[in-house]
Amino acid sequence: MPIPTEDARFLPADQLTSLVAGLMAIGYRCIGPAVEQGAIVMRPLDTPALPRGLQAEQQPGSYRVGRDPHDRYFAWANGPQAIKPLTFAPQEAMWRVERNAAGTLQFAAVLPPAERLAVIGVRACDLAALALQDAHFLREGRRDTHYARRREQLFLVAVQCAVPAATCFCASTGDGPTPTSGFDLALAELADGFVATAGSDAGRAVLATLGLAPATSQQCEAARQQGVAAASAQTRRMPGGLRETLMSRLEHPRWDDVAARCLACGNCTAVCPTCFCHAEADAPALDGRSSEHARNWDSCFGESHGHLHGTNVRPDIRTRYRQWLTHKLATWHDQFGRSGCVGCGRCIAWCPVGIDLTEEVAALTGGSDQRAPESGKGAA
Ligand code: SF4
Ligand code: SF4
Incomplete structure (x- = not known):
């Protein structure tokens, strides 16, 4: 599927920092890529500057961080973490019970802090996975309060995967490599900047503050072709109808x-x-x-x-x-x-x-x- 290019803007590479700084300025704690223990993981950003030139070679049973010869921001395919730990915490208290002075038991919910999080670098496969987690945790009559509280605060900056790993097969499941829905902003990285598209009112508002020129039809077409090439580069596939x-x-x-x-x-x-x-x-x-x-x-x-x-x-x-x-x-x-x-x-x-x-x-x-x-x- 092509990246949605209606109202697309062009974000020069040196203005990516402005986008992250803008999100920080309006109160988001920003989460972005960082190398930790030999893997690219998503961590809170201390400054608006994102690391460049990261890449990861992946094979069955193998993951190695390397360097992107083109020094791009997002030339790495997904690391070991997706969005999941940010919405469905690996370990958390749900409620607490205490015996008061009169000997009566008092129950109280333990809720996570309602923190506004902006995640920079979300992949199309992870957006699809988030939609599935939503279907489970936010289902009618069984809404999970802890999940919902975190989910409502998320601002998602998705990126097109231009360099899939050898282990990726999202093209065959229909979930990638180009994000088409479920994001606030989507970026497709070209040589000198990004084709940026808003997918929500919050994303449109953030994009409007950057004063960007519309993306040209050539830039939109380059982004589209990049997605087609990334899908063709995937060697693994999962058949449907299983x-x-x-x-x-x-x-x-x-x-x-x-x-x-x-x-x-x-x-x-x-x-x-x-x-x-x-x-x-x-x-x-x-x-x-x-x-x-x-x-x-x-x-x-x-x-x-x-x-x-x-x-x-x-x-x-x-x-x-x-x-x-x-x-x-x-x-x-x-x-x-x-x-x-x-x-x-x-x-x-x-x-x-x-x-x-x-x-x-x-x-x-x-x-x-x-x-x-x-x-x-x-x-x-
Ligand atoms: S990762 Fe999964 S499939 Fe592989 S050894 Fe562990 S449990 Fe088995
Ligand atoms: S390839 Fe499929 S089964 Fe394996 S981790 Fe990703 S979503 Fe889960």
């Missing part, structure tokens, strides 16, 4: 093969921008007068995640990997009307043994099931 096929292959021998390689470490679920499983736990104070109820990210690869009513419905890695893959690519359709995979490729790069989701799907769906389904058995 629901029925995968659910008919629940006893395929490939599950044993992948289980022999998988460490059940849960890295893939931690980096996945759409995974939302969590566990809740109480932490009572030692004096017995108070207790805090917390929510922590959890993973379907964890042994405890399959415990239900005194039994474990996923007792081994085979059933846990199968649960993850079939939920993500098959039964997610029943819950949310689409696949739960947006093609970001993180689970491939950050799997310590290099298990590649696209390769597993090809093995599972190529040819017919080689083993007769066991009666009464299915993905848990």
Whole structure:
């Protein structure tokens, strides 16, 4: 899909700092790329200047930060984090209970601070993942207050991915590499600046303060072609229409093969921008007068995640990997009307043994099931 170019403006490269400074001036805490422990992560910015020339080479089980020979701002594909930790916190208190002087228990919600955050450098796949997280956490009648409070404060500056990683396959899922919706501002980086488009009233207001000239038709076309080239450069793909096929292959021998390689470490679920499983736990104070109820990210690869009513419905890695893959690519359709995979490729790069989701799907769906389904058995 082309970048929306109606009302597009041209932001010279040396004015990117003005955009970030403008967001800071109107009260946003800005989050942008930074290198930490050998990876490009999103961190609060101390100054409006963004780092240039970062790039990351990604392969199954491998991630290396490098240098972009063209010294661009956004020549890196996604790092290990998406927006997910900013809206669905990895660990947070939900409520607290205290015993007062009269011995009565008093419950109080623990809400996160309502902080205005501007995230600079959001990818199209992450916008698609955020829409899926919205569908889960903001659904009618089950609105999650903690998620909603953070989500309402977000200002999203998306960027077109001009240099996808070898692990990316967002073009085949229809989620990238060019952002088309769900952002406040979208930037497509050209040699001397950015084609900038507003996607919300807040984005239009910020763009208007910069006094930019309209982008020319040549600049808009260059941005469009850059997106087409980035999509063509992706070598991995995820086929559509997997629901029925995968659910008919629940006893395929490939599950044993992948289980022999998988460490059940849960890295893939931690980096996945759409995974939302969590566990809740109480932490009572030692004096017995108070207790805090917390929510922590959890993973379907964890042994405890399959415990239900005194039994474990996923007792081994085979059933846990199968649960993850079939939920993500098959039964997610029943819950949310689409696949739960947006093609970001993180689970491939950050799997310590290099298990590649696209390769597993090809093995599972190529040819017919080689083993007769066991009666009464299915993905848990
Ligand atoms: S399943 Fe893998 S490729 Fe798909 S969205 Fe999650 S981390 Fe990204
Ligand atoms: S697929 Fe890879 S990242 Fe996921 S649990 Fe198994 S070893 Fe860990």
